[in-house]
Amino acid sequence: MIRHHPSAETLLAHAAGQLPAGHALVVAAHAQGCPHCRAELARLEALGGELLDSLTPEGMALDAFTATLARLDEPPHPRRVPAKPRQANLRLPHGISLPSVLAGAEISRWLWVGPGVRYSRVRLPWAPNDNVMLLSVAANRRVIAHSHGGSEFTQVLQGSFSDETGHYGAGDMAEEDNDTNHQPRANDDGCLCLAALEGGLRLPWLTRLTRRFA
Template identity: 45%
Template sequence: MTAIHHHPCDDLLVALAAGTLAAGPAAVVASHVEGCPACANRLAELEALGGALLEELPGADLAPEALVNTLAAIDALPVTEAERVIRTARRPDLPAGARWPRALADCSGTPWRWIGPGMRWSRLTLPSDPSANLFLLRIGAGKFLPPHTHSELELTQVLWGSFHDGRALFGPGDFDAADGRVHHQPVVEPGCECICLASVDGRVVFDSFLARALGSMVGM
């Protein structure tokens, strides 16, 4: 197994365990956890701690019909057009040997779209939150993203290949969280393209006007 050097912080794992992390970021963090034994163990510890704390809380009685009414309400929910698209849509192809994270099992994705020489992207849609800003970036060996920072938080999970952004080398299975304190330029290592799963809150703030225009097309 490839060594994993970069992991989500405890704050993200706690939010994932508590179910308070938004759908897009949760998909990225969960994709990391399922391939990282260290983070899977840490998440299990946090979930056990949360369960122990819940057991100490005083109980509360529910109305006898609460469960029946809840299940009936779920059954009555209409199937939206977005859900129909999600159920029938296909996902973009991945290189031989690459696999889709289980956290993305129910998602759909657009075909690969060109955004620059050697660079493509795919918009992903999650059934639980179709508005989540979640996508794949596929960048050729030796290619790079323009220099940028972030208005809020971007979470990235490397699915294939590797890149260096001036801070560190990120390889298969590695996770990165970048906000406005980070100004970097990810450069894909020679010899292999790189595919990353990314969730973006706010915007990616590119240095150049052209890069900002291309980024707005992607939702970055």
């Protein structure tokens, strides 16, 4: 059962196309498995359409309105349609496949960052500077306490983790802001997550992940 959803503000920002591409990808991965958030996003998008309708007449040039509508019809990013994520030797837990929203992403092989902790860089060709990764944490391994320079969205794909803010199982999305200082720990079933971090690739915290707990 999904217990942690994106906040109302995040869903609204997603529906309005205001999230950075990496964060939008994580929300999309969540919505794919969450009927509740899919319905809420559909409602917000319909509301946005109604709002546009109500804005149309006098004050707004018809050209501008038509251009806005045309933009709304555009896909959120150019898809050069590789049907599957391009993944190099990425071994996943048995029975687990990557969310289809990762189609078009370039996914690196696993990189070791400490005992029991690996990550794979997910490069989005349509937003190459966005910091997105898959993170795999073995059972009962703890990620060293860290804070963020910006927000961090994490979608649990398999297994579960816990931190000071709660317990997150498969299908849950965790939203941490830059005030959060947390120390996630994978539970008995280990954890595979898709995460987007604001700011540049912050390897230092990744390399510190397990130093203390190895």
